[in-house]
Amino acid sequence: MQKECEAEVVRTEPYHGGFAIVLDQTVFFPEGGGQLSDTGTLTAAGKVLVVTHVHEKAGEIFHETKEPLEPGMKVQAKLDWTVRFDHMQQHCGEHMLSYAFYKLFGAHNVGFHMSADMVGIDLDKEVGWQQALQAERFTNREIQEDRPITTKLVPAEEAAKMNLRKFNDKLTGILRIVSVEGSDSCTCCGTHPTSSGMVGLVKIFKVEKHKEGSRVSFLCGREALERVEQYMLAALDASNLLSIKETELPDGVARLQQEKKELSERLTECTGKLMEYRIAEMQAHPAATKAGHKKFVFLEPDMMPKEAKALAKRLGEIPESFSAIFYRNGERLNYMFLATDGAELSCQQVIRTVNEAFGGRGGGRPESCQGSAACPEDWQAKAEALMSAL
Structure with missing residues (x-):
């Protein structure tokens, strides 16, 4: 070479x-x-x-x-031979894996994608993980057998009569045929090693539905080995964190997800009770707009959008009231305004003032508006001053 x-x-x-x-x-x-x-x-x-x-x-x-x-x-x-050899491994591995899917399941390769971090083939039939693993094992056996790989130039008319995995009958002139002994044979202009053993190994990482068939993502040789090492180290770290075996990770993650769901539900319940208490306390000592209507202002340094929506829904049940919710979520300041029946205050006027003060964006209807802005350090003091002026 x-x-x-x-x-x-x-x-x-x-x-x-x-x-x-x-x-x-x-x-x-x-x-x-x-x-x-x-x-x-x-x-x-x-x-x-x-x-x-x-x-x-x-x-x-x-x-x-x-x-x-x-x-x-x-x-x-x-x-740069490291780069060339890597490309040869990926390209030849793609030929051999495509042949395995064709040989075992009659699935044809109808698309080939090669990027810096993954190789993909599109098949014209749907395949699942079990079929993909069968094709992977088939390919790796042929790699281990170190079969000779040869190329030859033949006229298109002769190539059309050969037992090729795929052939484009629109091709003319002299064609280059790449063959793995006793296995795959097809037209190709790409680079290949001289024997299948040089591919090293093939490892499939993803199988997904694509159009009417499947897309299979994989790597070969050094790239495959390095990716498997990354996954192995990640699995070891995760198993150590959870104090379980690597093979128990799916069940461990499922338990964590269930615990997270239960804790989230409990947190939502507790947050709801806290907000009810604060609303009751505000109603006992109500603030008022200049028009004399009840005014509720919440300045929350750490609130989730779901919690803010639940609070807004509850405040919307209080008649003749104006409510403002300012809450920080990450690096953003979000705000919501509600005016229930009888409250003589337009939320559209309020949000225009707030947008101007914070450099934010947002809008809505006279009875309901929402917006957001980059969150300054003094947002609570600024929001409180704006709401006090209403």
Whole structure:
């Protein structure tokens, strides 16, 4: 497998704030066909340029760098082999896993996605986790058998007669066929190792419904191993925190969720009782608007939106009253205003004043408005002063 070559600069063009260099030959693979591009270096006249990305346009391959090279310069083009080998593992693993789904379940690969942190294939049939694990085990057995991987160039007419996993009958000319001995065979222009053992392993991380079929997300080789290590360490940390075995984590998390739900319900109940007490206390010693109607003002430094809505609903049951609820939730100050029947005060006028004072936004109807703003440190004093003026 060639990792570097000597080449000559054909031309350099400005490209996206940097430069794109065309060589007379290259070892770099341009992004395409679902595979990410190679990276590496171009060395010329003692200067080393980092190739950050490679793309193809109109049959020419452009090496993207931050500095230019003059036409005619001799260069040493060298791959970042760690990146190339990783791409080969992911790409070849995708071929082999796609073959497993086809062989075992008759599911065809109709889409391929390769990003920096995950690889995905789209299947034309729905598959579940048990089927996915069967396909994974099938693929890993073929990887462990270290089967030879070969490529050959054949005319499209001949390729159409071959036993390929998939074939696009619109393809013409000379086609490149990539084959895993005794297993997958299909047209492909991407990079591959010379044997299946070099893929290392395949590990599926997610199976989900996608359109009329499924999307399977996975990783191969070093990337798969590192991701499994991350998950293992996370599981160990979680099991230590909960003082349970790693295999008991689902039940442990379910118990925590149930406990959280019960505590939340109890907290809501206690908060409701506290608010009822405060409302009763306010009614016993009522404040009043300038028009003489009952006025209730709540300044809450830590309240959830659900609690604020419940409080507003309760205050809305008090006739001939005006109510204001200011509550902080994270970095935001939220406010709600209610005027029940008989209260001669427009909430729209109030919220305009409050929005202006806090630089907030919001609105509503004459009887009900709400809004929010960034929460200043002196929000309670400012809100109290605004409400005292009503």
